[in-house]
Amino acid sequence: SQQGEEDPQALSIQEGENATMNCSYKTSINNLQWYRQNSGRGLVHLILIRSNEREKHSGRLRVTLDTSKKSSSLLITASRAADTASYFCATDRDPTSGSRLTFGEGTQLTVNP
């Protein structure tokens, strides 16, 4: 299995509910990032959390990082139909450079109106 595994692979919720996606990784990291991809499009950066941070917020997004468990979670609160997309976590391959990223398998989120 590769760096940056996510679960669930697919998540379907109703509008207004919260969505939680998890990501696990295997090696030490400098930072962990979450990206969003709408179908057939490029990726949009959502949030970056550094290895010395435990939690970070951005609007309706909340990211946590547990380096002891090598895991992260992305919480989207009060979801909207427009949040429907694939969400990927990404870790830097080389903690000293932080530039090359390894992406997880992604979670396909569907928010039903």
Added chain:
Amino acid sequence: GAVVSQHPSWVICKSGTSVKIECRSLDFQATTMFWYRQFPKQSLMLMATSNEGSKATYEQGVEKDKFLINHASLTLSTLTVTSAHPEDSSFYICSVAGLTDTQYFGPGTRLTVL
């Protein structure tokens, strides 16, 4: 963040031909760009790191003679798929390395090889 464009957005070609994909950083000096490949319902796989004015660094298993990368300016990197075959059909995405370890992605190019 940086605005990144790709051209073309989709291309269909015959087996054996070469296809060039352009990645432009419209408002940011892109010293480093990345090329990814994404198969349907799968994650992004890094193909190569492109540095302005120098040779690209390819990931293990990626044929440098098949996927030619040129990064001659701070605003443009190109990926040429040479002698394309149906198995090269994929979604190719480029990104620009930002200042704070983030990457800014282009919209992707859908390549279909017949």
